[in-house]
Amino acid sequence: MVSISDVARAAGVSPSTVSYVLSGKRPISPATSVRVAEAIERLGYRPHAGARALASSRTNVLALVAPLRVDVVVPVIMQFVTSIVTCAREHDHDVLLLTHDEGPAGIDRVASSAMVDALVVMDVADEDPRIPALATLRQPVVLIGFPHHSAGLSCVDLDFRAAARLAVDHLAEHGHRQIGLIGAPAAVYERGTSYATRLLDGGRRAAQERRVELAWRPCEPTYEGLVRCLDQLESELTELTAVVVNNEAVLGALFSVLQARGQRVPDHLSIVAVCPPDVALGQPVPLTSIDIPAHALGAIAVELVMNQLAGQRDPETRLLAPKLTERGSCGTPPHV
Amino acid sequence: MVSISDVARAAGVSPSTVSYVLSGKRPISPATSVRVAEAIERLGYRPHAGARALASSRTNVLALVAPLRVDVVVPVIMQFVTSIVTCAREHDHDVLLLTHDEGPAGIDRVASSAMVDALVVMDVADEDPRIPALATLRQPVVLIGFPHHSAGLSCVDLDFRAAARLAVDHLAEHGHRQIGLIGAPAAVYERGTSYATRLLDGGRRAAQERRVELAWRPCEPTYEGLVRCLDQLESELTELTAVVVNNEAVLGALFSVLQARGQRVPDHLSIVAVCPPDVALGQPVPLTSIDIPAHALGAIAVELVMNQLAGQRDPETRLLAPKLTERGSCGTPPHV
């Protein structure tokens, strides 16, 4: 293995000079700078990450705690992960991927062994058991989601409450009086997952203010699950004319069901989906949707992390405003 | 930060003894063992990962190179990632996640800076440009996929050639003479992605041997894309009675299309899907499928990596035999 001393020797300088050439932390004469660069190139020198971490107390690695469950598959999660890895690289950081499975212990492990400089935590729950552990860490932490008590940690997310309000308002303005909310799988609510509970809450409040009826049911991500969910919604609301879908996995199934019944969108049923735009566009009828801006959120999460690594003390909080894009899956209710 | 010397002092032993207690690399008397353990516990000591890496030349981190593209979303990839992270943890390793975007440079960076002990590379192409770089690394490498030239690297994958053969045989035995292959998105073939080209190849050979007609078209993962793909297949095969689907993203759309046409499965069209079992089960009609055993493959990849880290010299190669599960989406062709 070629070390910094090898480079120094080859360039006829001291190791510290090589280090400074690399870090740019002190002025170097053009002449030596070139000689060092050549030596590095010629020897194929790469700084040893462990040695660097030991000497500098910086690893240039972020931990990303992601909900990798064996059962639930969520494409949106991939978008977050992709965005965060890509953005982290733009800031010269790598990403260590942790699952939820280890819980607070895993977080503690990578943080207190100094494997990472900072942590980004996805899929935060309202009363997340990991928050106390996170709050005591030396490293900066950014949560994706807004728990009830953030314990002074930075948070970023889409304003799901406002998103639900936007959806309900939009449908109400089209004349719908009974709206179904096709929710995420039941387990998501049982965990108190931040985004889902906030969306539900926002929807209920909006419905109350608008004086429309809103029925909500969790929905498993299968055809069967959707059928059951719809049945339940329709037994609660006899004149169901519109749905808000907070579960991109069942959009395809929803169209199958409607087609089997001979119903069309939006003539018989209006739909507002909360999902990434590509999912909304890939359906038989392009869906009116509220974008889940996973890429933007990931980028902001990384930005907040970097701010804190750069010395910023106070935690930041960012709630992105939702935007509804009308694509034609909303119309007036059939019986009007 | 509490270091190994602090623990040593607190326990009244030398730092090396603490190290040996932790590693178990030499016998320690029960008495000191307990004293050290107590000191560790009391002080909340955590070995510094960087220091450890520097001294031992081991990071206990694996690199996972995954196809995280902003455009394409594939749930199967999540299953691989989940499996690999989970299995790596069972072997006391963490996972550093890299995208394809950086190409060979990213691989070189993490490998030659000694950030990782080994690499697992997903989504390998037939002529993968990263293979030369991978072959020169000090660290063990395991590929998921079988490139044309593996350069002495370990490989693991489902036998997609056999999978296609299995599907074609199954349909041919039901009496189908014209079979459509709904492929992955075009970009996947343009890259020469190992699994897709092997499946296509196996399907063509099997069709030839069985004397049935096989038409293949790539398919974009949208409703529109599927419609176009089906049109093309049907214009090539006028008596198309069965399809093999190597694109789980369009299964939902496929049912929508059939329902719109008033066609049923398997009465009008037989389907064999190549996808994870949960996807096959979540459709309006449970699909006869050939399982993509992502979890098993991930586990094997990690196992191969660990074998090599344990000193095994020769690369290993594992091609998993496909298994077809009949769930009722295959029947006899309508006109028979």
Add this chain to the structure above:
DNA sequence: TTGAAAGCGATACCAA
């Protein structure tokens, strides 16, 4: 503008 050298916090060899 550059060099020398003291750490950083472990591991593992050599002794005892």
Add this chain to the structure above:
DNA sequence: TTGGTATCGCTTTCAA
């Protein structure tokens, strides 16, 4: 069964 200590490769302070 245990201790002392050189060593890993880099960063950074102190001097020149």
